[in-house]
Amino acid sequence: MKLDIVILAAGQGTRMKSSLPKVLHPVAGRPMLAHVIATARALDPVAIHVVVGHGADEVRTALAGEDLNWVVQAQQLGTGDAVLQALPDIAGDSVVLVLYGDVPLIETATLRALVAQADQAPALLTAEVGDPQGYGRIIRAADGSVVAVVEEKDANPEQRALREVNSGVLAAPASLLARYLPAVGNANSQGEYYLPDVLGLAVSDGLAVAAQLALSEIEILGVNDRVQLAAVEREYQLRRAHAFMREGVAIADPRRFDLRGTLHCGRDVSIDVNVVLEGEVSLGDGVSIGPNCVLRDVAIGAGSTVHAMSHLEGAVLAENTSVGPFARLRPGTRMAAGARIGNFVETKNADIGVASKVNHLTYIGDCAMGEGVNIGAGTITCNYDGVNKHRTTIGDGVFVGSNSTLVAPVEIADGGFVAAGSTLTMAVGENELAVARGRQRNIQGWQRPNSSNKEGH
Known part of the structure; x- marks a missing residue:
């Protein structure tokens, strides 16, 4: 016929x-x-x-x-x-x-x-x-x-x-x-x-x-208004959730599941409530996605965890990685096995090496990072000069102290150590300590200024 x-x-x-x-x-x-x-x-x-x-x-x-x-x-x-x-x-x-x-x-x-x-x-x-x-x-x-x-x-x-x-x-x-x-x-x-x-x-x-x-x-059901559109949306999502659950995916609440693209799952994948999946998403065996996360065009390796409130786009994560909570991974982020990105960290076009850690309050952009690196809280890579983007290269075993500023282009060789509060503008050699901060002065007898505008308090 x-x-x-x-x-x-x-x-x-x-x-x-x-x-x-x-x-x-x-x-x-x-x-x-x-x-x-x-x-x-x-x-x-x-x-x-x-x-x-x-x-x-x-x-x-x-x-x-x-x-x-x-x-x-x-x-x-x-x-x-x-x-x-x-x-x-x-x-x-x-x-x-x-x-x-x-x-x-x-x-x-x-x-x-x-x-x-x-x-x-x-x-x-x-x-x-x-x-x-x-x-x-x-x-x-x-x-x-x-x-x-x-x-x-x-x-x-x-x-x-x-x-x-x-x-x-x-x-x-x-x-x-x-x-x-x-x-x-x-x-x-x-x-x-x-x-x-x-x-x-x-x-x-x-x-x-x-x-x-x-x-x-x-x-x-035909859609004639937004109420019917929402009903169709929920039914579609419920059907998809049930299909994945029959394949062994643990979905905490199928009525709070949102797939807006294509999802591939391994065995024993766990997806908590209010997770939004967009584009092409691949989750390896044993991956756990916490509540209220957005994953867009990402691949996550086996045994990895994405904690609550994290937003991942265009990222590739190897096995046994950890992200979040409250992390944002932007396009071009690649995490090697065992790497960790913690809370209030943003990355973009960055390679995070094997077992390296960027635990909190940090921005890493246009960066190649080696193995076993520790990035302290408040560290940023200054990758943009207002016109062009520049790269930061960090070798194996590097330690960057808290509240450091890495002004790209800059390189820290294997084993380098950056003291907390440093603003780095020059290369650091192997096993060197870089201290790039103003000398502290304590002024005795200093008086706080008094405001004449009392209403301003």
């Missing part, structure tokens, strides 16, 4: 109250439309046709690089009209599956079951919901076959009481859609051409319309 997929993404989404086209609002860090496209690709279609209208250029730009056939619906005249715009690009012997760019949680297995029933006649995806408000209701004949879908605005009280609703997702032979869609009228409260109206035309022709029931109500 040849399959073409049409994704409707032309609506403005006025209830979102946003200048961003509705289908570009993110779920797990990606536009809703991107999720629908990924599900569509899993069905191996001949082509994916995306119907755009409001914000068409912005939508195309956001999905640049995707192999898609873009179709413009110049006027938003309803779902039937939208599908009609795509039909000229679809072969008559294909089956057409219609999806929606604002329904991102639909499952591939559900769609496969739906398409399998649509080789001769239309097939509709339905769902049993607790609150059917806003949905078209499914009207069935005495034998259980679907005879029509009535939109809520056009339904009578008896029809509105029905709990089986139309998801909007439909599959049908392209030849039938080409016959029925031009015959669909717009005599309804919205003055639009509704795609489900083809079902009544098919029934009139004696065709049996199949209905595939969705596995869950959330699967067909």
